[in-house]
Amino acid sequence: MKTTAEILRETRASRGALTGEREKKNAALRAIAGRLLSEQATILEANRLDVEAARSRYGEVMLDRLTLTGARIEAMAQGVLDVEALPDLEGRVLSRVERPNGLVIEKVSVPLGVVAIIYESRPNVTSDAAALALKSGNAVVLRGGREAFCSNRAVVQAIRLGLEDAGLPPELVGFVEDTDHASAEELMRAVGLVDLLIPRGGAGLIRRCIENARVPCIQTGTGICHIFVDASADLNMALKVIENAKASRPSVCNAEEVLLVHRDVAAAFLPRLRKCLTQDRVARGLPPVELRLDDKAAAIIPGTPAGKEDFDTEFLDYILAVAVVEDVNAAIRHIARHSTGHSEAILTRDEANAAAFTAQVDAAAVYVNASTRFTDGGEFGLGCEMGISTQKLHARGPMGLEELNSYKYIVRGDGQIR
């Protein structure tokens, strides 16, 4: 077994192999898609070992995230082909200026170099991340979770066969074989070897990265997403959007966690909301949503009284914290205090309130009259995504090819001095 340090050095040494090799790069992505399909039996067998080992320790949702099938592997291969088809950004001239002294200064898109990603459970992240990194001209170091170790290793083996098919070094996709905390810490401290670290996982991982990373690092994921129902909102639309944002997939970061309702419509809206999220769902055989209510909401409908921490919790479950607020400005203030900067929405027919909300709410994605669930690389038209950034430096929101690039200035002259 290679050490993490050896893998980092090998991957770093390989990164130049993609420079200017647009055709080889695309050929490699096509070969990788082919190898994912031709190595399907090996990958499924490896995945079976992971799932067996996990069965006693994890619940159904987690087991489902971990399990691969023929159809899922086909979807992974298709994902790689979709990335191959995206426009190539390498060498794109972002700006060009000719200075009075005759210097021509071009700002040109370049890959970051080596991108490292620490992730959990889903083995499809392995091929998504490798495809995005390679397409954007980067080498990548993958460090998945222990529970998916055999699956990830098998997927990486298929990817590396694809690289070799196209005449590229397999070291372009490095795979960290240690899955303990120490290997994650090593990536966080690999100054000079890692150009960008993306932690993609639970709050604990993100926090460890913020506290310990000495390499450039993108904060991803945590989403305490709010929806504000304004006095002028279309209340039928509001029911539909809130049910979707809260309950279509509560375990993801773009799911709604907090509902704010304008006091002028609270009495009309909250009883309908409660019916929609509880008895109507039960009647359709769906899990009901538990409502945690502030004092004003509790004066209108029955429900669990909200504790203070309920407005700062990413439930990732069928639970919704509900507060009644005075107006759009009170909603904006509430969000400023409690937001994690992910996705926030206003439902309104009032243009001025929509404008105030989009201007003042400081988040990666701010919605008017739509579900927060759309914050996603695919839904935004970026192909797939490397993660969703909740920070403001470099990348914000879904990270696609563009966010895996840096730039450099190329300056051409004929002997200019200063």
Next chain:
Amino acid sequence: MKTTAEILRETRASRGALTGEREKKNAALRAIAGRLLSEQATILEANRLDVEAARSRYGEVMLDRLTLTGARIEAMAQGVLDVEALPDLEGRVLSRVERPNGLVIEKVSVPLGVVAIIYESRPNVTSDAAALALKSGNAVVLRGGREAFCSNRAVVQAIRLGLEDAGLPPELVGFVEDTDHASAEELMRAVGLVDLLIPRGGAGLIRRCIENARVPCIQTGTGICHIFVDASADLNMALKVIENAKASRPSVCNAEEVLLVHRDVAAAFLPRLRKCLTQDRVARGLPPVELRLDDKAAAIIPGTPAGKEDFDTEFLDYILAVAVVEDVNAAIRHIARHSTGHSEAILTRDEANAAAFTAQVDAAAVYVNASTRFTDGGEFGLGCEMGISTQKLHARGPMGLEELNSYKYIVRGDGQIR
């Protein structure tokens, strides 16, 4: 005296005051320029105290950087007016897409929020940084060096009067009154209060930031800049460019520190170089440049033998390390091992070698046939600059208004759910 924590909270609370206030912001910049002039006597008196105190402890170069004059204050005021005249990036739509489901997704430029800068000696950085931050819609926290404390405080007082003249809160420009290490550490750890930290100073400060910062931070400054003289170079141009890059201002980060010479021209070029950088300069009354030579260069001209560390040292002095290399690929490999990613140049008439060099050298600015001294916000046409980034994330090279911005996605729909 307010604590650093109080100043951070005040500045953060004030940052919304600029949102959408394009005219007020420009009026404030004009008022600040006016106040710098009208408060000139106060600023000069404060500066006199700093210079007196510094006289026994610092050399001439440092004292010169610290000293303000009427003309320098006028230049600071003009700098603020120049920033005011730059195009306003706030609210610029970077991309817009209408999705098949009817959602309209706009990627819109927004200020980062609160920018903090830790800097040393020159009091003009105070007004430059404040002007760039305000123009880009950000609040700013300034933490200057102890040696310039009185000057910086007086400049900040003038700036705050200007903000008040325009009806904006003076807290938009926060000034940290502690100048000890603890206050710098506090900025590095102010998660949630500082959106971007720019350390602008010596190598020790930069290293402390990389090791300790938990807020997003830009690595700036260190420049071990190389010039490679290819076999096909115009040798007269090479002499002129190298003298400029090395000796026009050796204390700055874009000065050349290392010269690489193609072995085919070394015998012809090095004797001319030595004459140009030593006796010709002495004859013109200028300080000569000490040459530190690798074995191959030392076999051609006399000079100090280079130690191994000379090729990894930012001399910031009239010293140049010289090595003879086999070809452009050897030059690129040398630079990959020793570069700090700042500015690198090739002097050549060979298009293929120029293309290989610009493609493969991984630095903020890569030059063909020009001096490295041009890596500078003003010279690049950005107005002034907040610092020169040598990292690849978010900003690379001179940081102007654009680099003080983030973006957010504004998504408009009519009830879309996923």
